[in-house]
Amino acid sequence: DAKTTQPTSMDCAEGRAANLPCNHSTISGNEYVYWYRQIHSQGPQYIIHGLKNNETNEMASLIITEDRKSSTLILPHATLRDTAVYYCIVRVAWETSGSRLTFGEGTQLTVNP
């Protein structure tokens, strides 16, 4: 699996867009980029995923660079409830093994009033 690098922490003002970067320079052609978040001690929550096109859903947008070596998760109007640790994960679909998710250190996003 490709290694990912994220900033340790970020701050964002409530109501503003939060842009969370992730580097995955060793990503291979069949690996997807997934984003999860975990609010303190709660179950991780799936946010979005993509292969090479930009993706948007009701929670966030995912922008993947053309060379696929980095991506940005965008929360368009951050609220206090978006304060969480955000994890960027790279995975090949249809692995033969247990589809385990392993989270790195992630980015602690703090949304300030």
Added chain:
Amino acid sequence: EAQVTQNPRYLITVTGKKLTVTCSQNMNHEYMSWYRQDPGLGLRQIYYSMNVEVTDKGDVPEGYKVSRKEKRNFPLILESPSPNQTSLYFCASSLNRGVYEQYFGPGTRLTVT
């Protein structure tokens, strides 16, 4: 509402007293999994199940058992709990094995004294 439920949410027990943590999902997902999360060690997979009566070991299966007799339920059994199994446990499910869009339960905080 689509969800994964776990019970109990909190449990304090003594060494050697058998316990079961239940997990149930209402999304007709084929794939279910158990993780434990410990400070500094991240999320580690214990067992997973690709369908009814199909289970396999994850990264840290020692001291745990699982069963998958029905599609919706995937209980985690600790036959003889020990203090090193004190942890935060999460159950997760997804449509099938290759899908990393996983839905997590709220977690079970287990303390073994």
